[in-house]
Amino acid sequence: MYQPQFNVQKQQLLTAEALIRWNHPQKGLVLPLDLIPAAEATGLIILLGEWVINEVCKQHQAWRAAGLPPIRIAINVSMYQLRQLNFASNLQQILLVHDVAAQYIEIEIAETILLAHHGVLPMINELKRVGVRVVIDDFGSAHSSMNYLKELHIDGLKIDPSFVKNIAKIEHDEWVIKAIIAIAKSLNFNVFAEGVETQNQLNFLQNHQCDGLQGYHFSRPIPAESVTTVFKHAYTINEEWSRH
Numbered sequence: 282m283y284q285p286q287f288n289v290q291k292q293q294l295l296t297a298e299a300l301i302r303w304n305h306p307q308k309g310l311v312l313p314l315d316l317i318p319a320a321e322a323t324g325l326i327i328l329l330g331e332w333v334i335n336e337v338c339k340q341h342q343a344w345r346a347a348g349l350p351p352i353r354i355a356i357n358v359s360m361y362q363l364r365q366l367n368f369a370s371n372l373q374q375i376l377l378v379h380d381v382a383a384q385y386i387e388i389e390i391a392e393t394i395l396l397a398h399h400g401v402l403p404m405i406n407e408l409k410r411v412g413v414r415v416v417i418d419d420f421g422s423a424h425s426s427m428n429y430l431k432e433l434h435i436d437g438l439k440i441d442p443s444f445v446k447n448i449a450k451i452e453h454d455e456w457v458i459k460a461i462i463a464i465a466k467s468l469n470f471n472v473f474a475e476g477v478e479t480q481n482q483l484n485f486l487q488n489h490q491c492d493g494l495q496g497y498h499f500s501r502p503i504p505a506e507s508v509t510t511v512f513k514h515a516y517t518i519n520e521e522w523s524r525h
């Protein structure tokens with residue numbers, strides 16, 4: 282499935298985040314919270330992760346072939362994938378096979394992975410060499426230090442949804458969001474928010490210049506075919522917007 286992320290100021294579709302689901306013949310839909318830990322425990326995560334990257338690149342190619350404007354696709358990766366020394370070069374190979382420019386792929390790495398496994402830092406540099414974008418996911422949940430952040434060659438931060446949930450409820454969490462946005466801007470990172478479910482949350486994030494917004498308020502994760510519709514709609518709005 283893909284969940285769209287919008288640039289609200291410009292009403293533009295920015296990114297679609299790939300979120301895995303397993304349609305199990307007996308169990309029905311298996312969600313990542315069950316699937317990913319099992320795949321990690323069995324070691325299957327490497328193959329599964331590669332399958333995800335392949336599917337995303339195929340989809341990118343298909344959208345392009347259908348004449349749609351290029352979109353960025355975000356991919357979540359597990360610590361086990363990042364620990365593989367050839368992860369970046371395998372990714373590069375898959376991009377080549379599907380003729381996808383690296384700039385259209387965004388790799389999301391959870392903040393907890395970065396802090397617990399300093400060994401993945403050289404991999405971030407490798408990924409940057411390949412040319413993909415790198416974003417820290419669930420930022421704010423694991424207390425990165427400022428010093429640490431400025432050493433990272435990343436493109437963006439995704440604010441942890443636990444803060445977004447408390448907008449218009451807990452002032453302290455609003456301050457944290459404002460601080461994260463300020464840090465991101467000063468380090469020249471993009472800043473995104475996810476788990477946006479209400480108009481209040483949207484207004485707050487818009488007022489504080491969050492670059493990209495994602496959540497049920499806009500769209501749930503949807504199949505690739507439905508993204509095509511969002512694509513057309515988002516770009517139609519954008520064209521109207523740019524005429525004003």
Ligand code: C2E
Nearest residue numbers: 300301312313314317333357358359476477478496497502
């Ligand atoms: P995540 O990367 O933080 O993804 C966001 C999760 O929040 C997704 O859950 C999404 O469906 C859900 N979500 C989006 N908008 C809202 C909202 O407005 N409200 C609420 N309550 N939830 C929202 P999902 O799809 O169940 O994925 C859970 C986690 O599983 C992801 O968290 C990610 O860490 C992991 N995951 C998903 N796909 C993959 C994958 O292909 N590979 C790996 N390694 N991990 C994956």
Ligand code: CA
Nearest residue numbers: 298357389418
């Ligand atoms: Ca993510």
Ligand code: CA
Nearest residue numbers: 418419439475
């Ligand atoms: Ca997240």
